Each structure stands twice: as structure tokens, then as C-alpha cells.
Amino acid sequence: MDKKYKIAVLGATGAVGREMIKVLEEYNVPVEELRLLASSRSEGSKLLFRGEEVTVHEAKPDSFSGMDFVLGAVGKGMAKQFAPHILEAGAVFIDNSSSFRMDPEVPLVVPEINAEDIKKHRGIISNPNCSTIITLMAVAGIAKLSPIETMVACTYQAVSGAGEAGIRAMEDETEKIVAKDAIVPTAFPAQIAMNVIPFIGSYTDNGYTDEEMKMQNEGRKILHLPEMKCTCTCVRVPVMRSHSISVTLRTRDVLDLDTVRAAVSDFPGVVLADDLDGRDYPTPLDTSDQDMVYVGRIRKDLTDERGITLWCCGDQIRKGAASNAVQILLKLINS
Amino acid sequence: MDKKYKIAVLGATGAVGREMIKVLEEYNVPVEELRLLASSRSEGSKLLFRGEEVTVHEAKPDSFSGMDFVLGAVGKGMAKQFAPHILEAGAVFIDNSSSFRMDPEVPLVVPEINAEDIKKHRGIISNPNCSTIITLMAVAGIAKLSPIETMVACTYQAVSGAGEAGIRAMEDETEKIVAKDAIVPTAFPAQIAMNVIPFIGSYTDNGYTDEEMKMQNEGRKILHLPEMKCTCTCVRVPVMRSHSISVTLRTRDVLDLDTVRAAVSDFPGVVLADDLDGRDYPTPLDTSDQDMVYVGRIRKDLTDERGITLWCCGDQIRKGAASNAVQILLKLINS
Numbered sequence: 001m002d003k004k005y006k007i008a009v010l011g012a013t014g015a016v017g018r019e020m021i022k023v024l025e026e027y028n029v030p031v032e033e034l035r036l037l038a039s040s041r042s043e044g045s046k047l048l049f050r051g052e053e054v055t056v057h058e059a060k061p062d063s064f065s066g067m068d069f070v071l072g073a074v075g076k077g078m079a080k081q082f083a084p085h086i087l088e089a090g091a092v093f094i095d096n097s098s099s100f101r102m103d104p105e106v107p108l109v110v111p112e113i114n115a116e117d118i119k120k121h122r123g124i125i126s127n128p129n130c131s132t133i134i135t136l137m138a139v140a141g142i143a144k145l146s147p148i149e150t151m152v153a154c155t156y157q158a159v160s161g162a163g164e165a166g167i168r169a170m171e172d173e174t175e176k177i178v179a180k181d182a183i184v185p186t187a188f189p190a191q192i193a194m195n196v197i198p199f200i201g202s203y204t205d206n207g208y209t210d211e212e213m214k215m216q217n218e219g220r221k222i223l224h225l226p227e228m229k230c231t232c233t234c235v236r237v238p239v240m241r242s243h244s245i246s247v248t249l250r251t252r253d254v255l256d257l258d259t260v261r262a263a264v265s266d267f268p269g270v271v272l273a274d275d276l277d278g279r280d281y282p283t284p285l286d287t288s289d290q291d292m293v294y295v296g297r298i299r300k301d302l303t304d305e306r307g308i309t310l311w312c313c314g315d316q317i318r319k320g321a322a323s324n325a326v327q328i329l330l331k332l333i334n335s
Numbered sequence: 336m337d338k339k340y341k342i343a344v345l346g347a348t349g350a351v352g353r354e355m356i357k358v359l360e361e362y363n364v365p366v367e368e369l370r371l372l373a374s375s376r377s378e379g380s381k382l383l384f385r386g387e388e389v390t391v392h393e394a395k396p397d398s399f400s401g402m403d404f405v406l407g408a409v410g411k412g413m414a415k416q417f418a419p420h421i422l423e424a425g426a427v428f429i430d431n432s433s434s435f436r437m438d439p440e441v442p443l444v445v446p447e448i449n450a451e452d453i454k455k456h457r458g459i460i461s462n463p464n465c466s467t468i469i470t471l472m473a474v475a476g477i478a479k480l481s482p483i484e485t486m487v488a489c490t491y492q493a494v495s496g497a498g499e500a501g502i503r504a505m506e507d508e509t510e511k512i513v514a515k516d517a518i519v520p521t522a523f524p525a526q527i528a529m530n531v532i533p534f535i536g537s538y539t540d541n542g543y544t545d546e547e548m549k550m551q552n553e554g555r556k557i558l559h560l561p562e563m564k565c566t567c568t569c570v571r572v573p574v575m576r577s578h579s580i581s582v583t584l585r586t587r588d589v590l591d592l593d594t595v596r597a598a599v600s601d602f603p604g605v606v607l608a609d610d611l612d613g614r615d616y617p618t619p620l621d622t623s624d625q626d627m628v629y630v631g632r633i634r635k636d637l638t639d640e641r642g643i644t645l646w647c648c649g650d651q652i653r654k655g656a657a658s659n660a661v662q663i664l665l666k667l668i669n670s
Contacts, residue, residue: 150638156491156531190621206634206635207633230638231637237573238573239573248487257542286525297533303566
């Protein structure tokens with residue numbers, strides 16, 4: 001692997017963009033040139049990569065010339081705006097936004113689950129929703145044993161899902177609680193410190209949020225289970241980085257718990273932490289700042305003989321976003 | 336209602352005991368004498384009731400003579416220890432512990448749901464588990480429309496569920512985070528500030544905790560639905576007082592959402608807060624320090640045509656414990 005690549009990070013100064021730079025370094029990705037792009041506000045600022053300062057430039061239509069890959073860490077609007085320019089420049093766009101995820105021409109990939117889908121790309125590969133990635137990592141081993149027919153998922157989502165603004169709001173509100181100062185919500189629709197908010201994303205007309213519908217829509221595409229039905233409740237909790245998800249799923253066949261635990265444990269990228277009596281279960285704090293998804297509390301669903309209930313945690317910025325994107329990039333390089 | 340009553344609070348100095356005293360005052364309960372009992376550590380301390388100081392005494396076997404009612408706000412062990420003495424003294428014991436809840440001779444009561452069960456008491460009436468009370472308040476109106484067959488519940492439980500120690504741990508850990516001091520968990524098995532913990536209560540051999548099994552066991556008894564099946568995941572979240580629960584339930588019949596909303600809204604003690612598009616949904620912060628249970632996010636379960644999904648919040652110390660106990664007492668007085 002002597003070839004080196006020219007890689008741009010679009011949205012380099014946000015929580016996910018900065019982590020992408022860190023992950024590129026940690027994973028020893030063969031980078032010939034790293035181009036950091038962001039909004040005009042960040043023009044001229046500098047970020048470290050392999051001990052050297054790299055200057056951030058304003059992203060413009062002609063910013064992508066010569067690039068092999070562009071890692072996208074921007075919102076829907078900017079991703080849509082820049083995608084044609086990225087494709088025109090001949091680069092492959094690995095996009096973390098939701099813009100292209102459900103496009104039948106665009107692979108939606110969690111490398112451990114459906115790496116083979118990458119090959120079908122026509123210039124864009126989408127990185128899935130963060131809660132969806134973490135949940136699917138936890139259940140994909142089970143789906144291999146027997147197809148998942150339904151999932152009821154309740155999330156406990158970290159503030160990092162709202163980016164730097166979410167992290168700052170949490171820190172700021174926590175300081176204000178201790179100082180007994182008044183709190184005015186900024187990044188979230190209500191105070192998040194010492195609160196939970198059962199509303200993430202935007203309203204859709206079936207009573208679910210768009211964030212909640214991603215579990216079913218993206219889950220079907222990634223697991224290749226077009227009939228899978230998901231009821232999801234997305235809840236923001238006052239936690240910094242790791243998302244937790246409580247999942248009750250029903251498979252086509254009755255599975256025994258030992259087989260399920262072995263399948264979860266054997267799945268790449270997953271750690272089984274499942275000994276309640278020995279106080280071994282995942283928490284967001286224990287699973288932050290790393291790429292592994294932790295799964296525990298595996299037990300029989302008491303409402304359905306084909307049901308399994310479990311709890312999983314994974315870092316939202318890492319496996320939920322930046323690391324998954326860089327893992328896709330590595331699959332492209334090594335294929 | 337000219338008659339006045341002699342009432343003891345057993346465990347008067349804890350979070351629930353203190354709230355019971357507050358609720359007795361707020362509800363204008365006709366109290367002739369208030370006797371405050373606690374462990375020997377609190378002997379001689381004073382608490383306010385109706386503007387006057389009442390001295391706390393150590394609870395002893397002979398502490399209950401002359402009492403009409405004893406409100407219990409102590410743990411299982413002390414409740415069991417003192418129950419025979421309370422009965423011997425001729426008082427009615429309204430017990431917040433789990434000691435007698437599943438005893439077929441003991442009514443387990445949420446007054447809005449099964450007040451009629453109170454009449455069967457033989458000296459002890461149990462107050463249900465806090466998450467169970469709040470969840471059942473949210474779904475009891477639906478159960479009247481059509482029996483609930485199954486529930487999948489994921490809780491977001493406040494630290495007050497672990498009493499004063501839980502509240503203090505949360506405050507202390509939050510201060511330490513801001514001061515960047517090291518945290519050593521005290522009331523919970525792990526740091527709770529900026530974390531969530533999927534373990535409450537103690538381990539049982541089906542992989543569920545005893546706390547999680549209460550939803551099914553107590554729920555069946557209170558709703559008079561002996562066949563109801565519940566899968567519950569109990570999770571501690573860094574929230575002070577209100578528990579939140581995400582519930583997906585299946586009824587015997589298919590129900591339409593407008594009928595469900597009307598039934599929830601009409602149920603006594605419940606407030607419908609269900610307009611996602613208008614940003615109306617319950618949060619723990621908005622529902623603290625009051626007795627009402629708030630229900631929102633009512634929508635069709637996408638995995639089952641007979642399924643309904645909803646979100647509810649209620650103050651753990653109030654309706655989840657102290658207020659419910661005093662409401663039982665009022666039913667006894669007024670029956």
C-alpha cells in the first residue's frame with residue numbers, strides 16, 4: 001500500500017470534522033495531501049494533522065480539484081450544494097449528511113455489515129445516521145442468525161449529535177446549574193442539562209420525527225431487510241458523546257440466548273459486555289472516545305417468544321460518524 | 336369531614352418522607368397529630384408542618400400507639416420489621432416499600448385506577464413502584480378502551496428514585512465535573528452525572544432486574560390484567576425528580592389515535608401534552624414538583640397494527656411515591 005491519497009475534509013472545524021482528522025491520523029491512512037474546508041468563518045484557522053498545522057480554507061465549488069476523496073461532515077444543505085462539484089472534480093464523496101442516504105444509486109454503508117455495497121457507488125457513498133449505525137452494529141450479528149422482522153428502539157442520545165453547539169450548550173448549562181444562574185436553551189428546544197428531550201430532528205406527519213424514521217428506512221437498506229419494521233423513540237439525554245439504545249427485536253425464528261450472545265460477541269467491531277450479576281453492562285461514559293460498540297443486557301423479550309431485548313452504547317462522533325466514514329474510505333482504498 | 340386523624344410518617348427525614356409531610360399540608364388532610372419517625376440518627380431533629388416544628392423520634396416497636404394511619408417511606412427491611420407493630424397498634428399502614436406489594440392479601444393501589452381495591456385491606460395497603468405508577472397512569476385510560484396485552488417500556492429514571500443519597504450524588508458529581516475534580520460513585524454503581532446506567536435494583540435470574548419486573552408484576556395486579564406481559568428496561572438518567580417512560584403497548588383491539596388521545600386526556604390525574612409539530616411534549620423538567628402525569632408523543636406502533644407508542648413523565652417523589660400514598664389515605668378517610 002504505497003499509494004498515497006489526496007483527501008479533503010468538508011466541514012473540518014465541526015465536532016465530526018475534527019474527529020475525522022484525528023481518525024485519519026490514528027488509522028494511518030496514506031494521506032498525500034489533506035485539504036481542510038469549512039465555512040468562510042473558519043478561513044485561515046489552523047488544525048493539527050500528524051503534528052503539523054494545516055490551514056482551513058473556505059469551501060468553494062473549485063475546492064475539490066485533484067482530490068481522491070472528500071469526507072463530508074456538513075449538513076444536508078451544504079452536502080447537496082457541493083456534491084456536484086466534488087463529483088465533477090473526480091473525487092469520491094463519503095458524505096455524513098442525510099442528503100443521499102435513501103438514494104437507490106448511493107450505497108449506505110456500515111463496513112462491518114454491508115461493505116460489499118460500496119462497490120456499486122457512482123461517486124457518492126453515504127454514512128448512516130449515528131443511532132442507526134450503533135443499533136445496527138449491535139443487532140447485525142443476530143440478523144445473520146435469523147432475519148429481524150421488527151425492532152422497537154428507544155434511544156438515549158448524546159448532545160454531540162447536535163455538533164459543537166450541542167456540546168457547548170451542555171457544558172454551559174451545567175456550569176449555570178452549579179452557579180445557580182438562569183438557563184436559556186440554545187442548541188436544543190429545551191434545557192438539556194438535568195433533563196431529557198423526547199424530540200430530535202423534525203416532525204413528520206405519522207407522528208414520528210425524521211430522526212426516528214431513519215432507524216427503519218436506513219436499517220432496511222443497510223441490513224438488506226426491506227420488510228423490517230421499526231418503531232423508534234429518539235430521546236436526547238444529558239450525556240456528552242456516546243449514544244445508548246434499548247432495543248427489543250423480533251426475529252423470524254426463535255433463538256436461544258447463548259447463540260445470540262455468541263453472534264453478538266463474534267461480530268467485528270462489537271464488544272459483549274453482558275454480565276448483569278457481575279455488574280458488566282455498557283454505559284455511555286465507559287464507551288466514549290473509541291470505535292467499538294458495546295452490547296449488554298441481552299435477554300428474552302417477555303412479550304414475544306421470538307423477541308430479544310438488549311442495550312448498546314457507542315461513541316456518536318466516532319463509530320456513529322467520523323470513524324465509520326474513514327472505515328468506508330479504507331475499504332475503498334484497499335478494495 | 337370534621338373528624339381528625341393521628342398520622343405517623345415512618346422514614347420522615349428521607350426524600351419521600353419529607354414530601355409526604357408537604358403533601359399532607361398541601362392536601363389539607365385533617366391531621367390531629369403528626370408523629371414523625373425515623374432512624375436513631377434523626378432523633379431530636381425537627382421538621383416543619385403547617386408552620387410548626389415537629390420533633391422527629393426514633394422509630395421503635397411502640398411508636399405507633401394511638402395512630403390511625405402510618406405512611407411508610409422506608410425500605411423493605413424496616414417496613415417488614417415495623418408492620419406487625421403498626422397492625423398491633425390498630426393503625427392502617429400505607430407502605431411505600433416493595434415488601435407487601437405482591438401479597439394477595441394486600442391491596443396495591445393507584446387511586447385513579449383501582450381505588451375499589453382499597454376496601455379489601457386488612458391493615459396494609461401498598462404504594463406501587465414509582466415507574467409503574469407513572470406508566471400505568473399514562474396507559475390506564477387506554478386499557479379501559481381495550482385490554483392491554485403487552486407493553487415494552489424503557490425508562491429514563493430520575494436520581495430521586497435513590498432517595499436523598501441519589502439527589503446528593505447527582506449534585507455533588509455535577510459540581511465536580513464543573514470543577515474538573517475526580518468523581519467516585521456513591522449512590523449509584525457508576526458516575527450518573529453526564530452518564531446513564533442501565534441497571535436499577537437487583538439482578539434476577541431471567542436477566543431482568545427486580546425493578547424491571549415490577550412493571551409486569553405490579554401492573555397486572557393494579558390494572559386487573561393478570562395475563563399482561565411486559566418487557567421493561569430500567570435506566571437511570573441524570574435528571575433530578577421526574578421519571579420518563581417510553582411505552583409501546585399492544586391492545587386486544589385496534590384503536591384509533593383520536594380515541595386514544597381522548598381516553599388519555601380524560602383520565603383523572605393525567606395531562607395530554609401531545610402536539611409534536613407545536614413542540615408540545617412532556618419533559619422531566621417541565622413535570623417536576625407536581626402531581627400530574629403528562630403524556631405525549633402518542634402514535635401508531637409501526638411494528639404492529641394493534642400497537643400504540645407514547646411517552647410519559649411524572650414526578651417520582653410526588654405521584655410516584657408521596658402523593659400517591661396520601662391520595663390512598665384520603666380515599667380511606669373519605670370512604
